[in-house]
Amino acid sequence: MSNAIKETHFKFPGQVGFYKGKVRDVYIFDQELVVVASDRISAFDVVLPRPIPFKGQVLNQIAAGFLKATSDIVPNWVTAIPDPNVTIGKRCEPFKVEMVIRGYLSGHAAREYKAGKRMICGVPMPEGMKENDAFPEPIITPTTKASEGHDEDISREDILAKGIVSEADYLVLEKYTRALFQRGQEMANEMGLILVDTKYEFGKFGDQILLIDEIHTPDSSRYFYADGYEENQKQGLPQKQLSKEFVRQWLIANGFQGKEGQSVPEMTDEIVESISDRYIELFEKITGEKFIKAEITQIESRIEKAIQAYLANK
The missing domain is CATH 3.30.200.20 (Phosphorylase Kinase; domain 1)
Structure with missing residues (x-):
């Protein structure tokens, strides 16, 4: 290779x-x-x-x-x-939260919904939604930024109550997150894609809040193909995704989901x-x-x- x-x-x-x-x-x-x-x-x-x-x-x-x-x-x-x-x-200096924003009921949000939950990170999700339906408007579902292990869901209220981010800064993070997601969706639409959900990370340099890390990549975001989206939703079919989901699916098909005792399948040339x-x-x-x-x-x-x-x- x-x-x-x-x-x-x-x-x-x-x-x-x-x-x-x-x-x-x-x-x-x-x-x-x-x-x-x-x-x-x-x-x-x-x-x-x-x-x-x-x-x-x-x-x-x-x-x-x-x-x-x-x-x-x-x-x-x-x-x-x-x-x-x-x-x-x-x-x-990074903020200790990741700003996850979701335009559609997919991934983690869909799994929570399927389990009967109608609240995610303190944000209500409407009744009667199907997986991959669009939310009435995008929802922000922050996670804690874990130095080790998994990031955990957290609500805006908890972030402020625990003093993880000040209220003044958090309002700026929310404003930036919504504006970035809107721009990302517009750019995706031009390419015949739907930006489904993504995450943003921010930090401070002196007193200035800056966007850090990567954005809108297939590792940090989920995209659907716009062509066929409506038809697939009508028929209850899975959406065609543009993300690294294909790698996860290959691993699952070969008996690996990161669980204890499982070995990564051989990756041939x-x-x-x-x-x-x-x-x-x-x-x-x-x-x-x-x-x-x-x-x-x-x-x-x-x-x-x-x-x-x-x-x-x-």
């Missing part, structure tokens, strides 16, 4: 720390973060054994495009994108290549642009040199 980035171990002048997430390697500086989007892939909170060529580039470039396209509504953390797999930006092809297809469908593969014969060296050049020219 082609070269892919499983992990990086760079050392840069002025670096004060390093954090390895499920997918990203984060190099920490006094005022900046250098974020390398690796080709690792996770599902069911487990990082799968083999990296997927071009996946990091796909996610980094989708996020870069959407951050740029929304910078008129919300200032964001990005200062430079020196390489297709790298984003550099302001080192913010063929499987890895097919997942890579799907991510490239996702990029082209979401952005409407042709995906241009970056040079990957010496991928780590390419990335390291780009970061070093940026740091040297600051």
Whole structure:
């Protein structure tokens, strides 16, 4: 298989720390973060054994495009994108909540609804809805940001009562979340897609609230194809999704759901290549642009040199 980035171990002048997430390697500086989007892939909170060529580039470039396209509504953390797999930006103090917004009764909300619940994160859900129906208006269902394990649902009332976010800041986060989601839905519609739900993360740089992390990528968002949506809803059929759901479905079909005692099925070259092809297809469908593969014969060296050049020219 082609070269892919499983992990990086760079050392840069002025670096004060390093954090390895499920997918990203984060190099920490006094005022900046250098974020390398690796080709690792996770599902069911487990990082799968083999990296997927071009996946990091796909996610980094989708996020870069959407951050740029929304910078008129919300200032964001990005200062430079020196390489297709790298984003550099302001080192913010993250808010300890993720702002999840849902336009449709899908995923976690649909599972809660099916279990008989009509309230999620303190927000009522109307009676008589079918899975994948649109809510009368999008609902914000925040989660706590867990440093380990699963994020947990939390209500706006609890966030304010526990002082996780001040009321003044939370009102800004809500306003930004709704405006971003509206823009994301408009952009998706132009591509023949429906932005179903997504999450946003915010942080503070000094006194300024900035949008951080990735947005509107298939790892952080759920998309349906607009074509056939109404007909599928009428007939009670599943919606055609544009997300990494296909990876989860492959794992489930091969007996893995992240539960204790289960082993990740073997990822053959063929499987890895097919997942890579799907991510490239996702990029082209979401952005409407042709995906241009970056040079990957010496991928780590390419990335390291780009970061070093940026740091040297600051």
